[in-house]
Amino acid sequence: MSTSTRILAQGDGFVLPEILRTALEEQGVEATIATSSNSWPLTPMVDVDGVREANGDPAELIANLQGAQVLFTHTAPVTAAVMDACPDLKMVVICRGGPVNADLAAATERGIVVCNTPGRNANATTEHSLAMILGAARQLAQRDAELKAGEWRSDYYRYEVVSPELFGSTVGLVGYGAIGRRVAQVMSVIGAHVLVYDPFLNEELPEGIERVEELDDLLRRSDVLTIHARATAENQGLIGAEQIALMPKGSVLVNCARPSLLDYDALCDALDSGHLYAAACDVLPAEPLPAHHRLLRTPNITVTPHLAGASKSAAWIAARLGAADIAAFLNGERPTHVVNPEVYDRAG
Incomplete structure (x- = not known):
């Protein structure tokens, strides 16, 4: 030098x-x-x-x-x-x-x-992903907004609408890279049964984390689906209407990876119909998101402005x-x- x-x-x-x-x-x-x-x-x-x-x-x-x-x-x-x-x-x-x-x-x-x-930014994105999973499942942003608007919604304690617990639930991960493996570890510690789908995975998984060979199998079993795959030309629209329909009714979907992996209209449709309980996304189909965008009008979704890695x-x-x-x-x-x-x- x-x-x-x-x-x-x-x-x-x-x-x-x-x-x-x-x-x-x-x-x-x-x-x-x-x-x-x-x-x-x-x-x-x-x-x-x-x-x-x-x-x-x-x-x-x-x-x-x-x-x-x-x-x-x-x-x-x-x-x-x-x-x-x-x-x-x-x-x-x-x-x-x-x-x-x-x-x-x-x-x-x-x-x-x-x-x-x-x-x-693996640690930062992991922490944000975990916050989004917990926040979506518990609908924290929505309850906060209602309370600040003067609404006290004790009716949310009805069994039909109460939040799911992660403890004892099945959490499916699409992608098991630096972020996915960290999320899997924390979800396992929380007490969730963790499934992983990653066609590029060639390693043994820790005890309590199960590898799933077919994406459709993972979707059918996941109470929470969280996406952590790297975007490629081959996996655009990986999670669309058909895939979301396979998920259990009342499940939660989180995307802190890349927008090209998810069909956002299909996501909104599933939230509007009640098939999905909640969703959270840090990556969006347009950034910045236009003021009139459907994601801003769809209930039970939390969005953040692509800052998971910050x-x-x-x-x-x-x-x-x-x-x-x-x-x-x-x-x-x-x-x-x-x-x-x-x-x-x-x-x-």
Whole structure:
């Protein structure tokens, strides 16, 4: 490492530039570290020149990147044009699980190493998912709103409408990655019988957690269904009207994964008909959700604005994972979280 190495720590309002700098300093990185920031989350992420969910002006990024060998960022638009305009760039570290704001093919073609920070918000999203499961089952947001509006609804103590308990219930998980396994563990401790459907699972499950081979089987048995799968082109609309119809009457559905996995009209239909008791979603079919959207008019659903992964710890975890890979790279070692290993393989 050398102070002649230049790093741009491009932060935003969540992963602050100061956090990126501090994480690099903790790793003992000896380099000239410049910092800058974009306006996310106060302005939304957009698609820019072939990259997704990015924020910031590419021209401004290019200006700040001149002479830099490493870009350390969260949401900056790392397009092919940006890379072409920054010939010294050798490494890009994206502080996200999916580095969608970097043109991976263009980086690989140009020999630029790209790293991500998988699992950075696993704990935060797990906690939010658990809160959504409990909040939906107990209808906390709805009772709070009614009470603040002057309604005292003692009629909710009627047997026909009281909430289910998680203790002794069956909780089905679609997806058993970093978040799913944490949710499964807590649900098991609570006393639920936990089912897991994950076609990519190739490990033994802990005692008390049952693997289910067919999604339909899991749906038929789940009093609570919680989605934790990674979105792919193959699983769009994974949970639609047919799948929801298989769930027991009075069950609960929670989605804190990706909106493409769930048919939201089918969800609303099932809530309107009473087939589902309740639902909760942190990921939505449009973000921001339009004021007239059906989800805002459907009873017994709790929605939050895609912030399950937001926590102070998540920002620091991402920065520290990324900084460790930068330190390895600058020391001539292969970083842990390379997402385009072809760059190394091609180099021999």
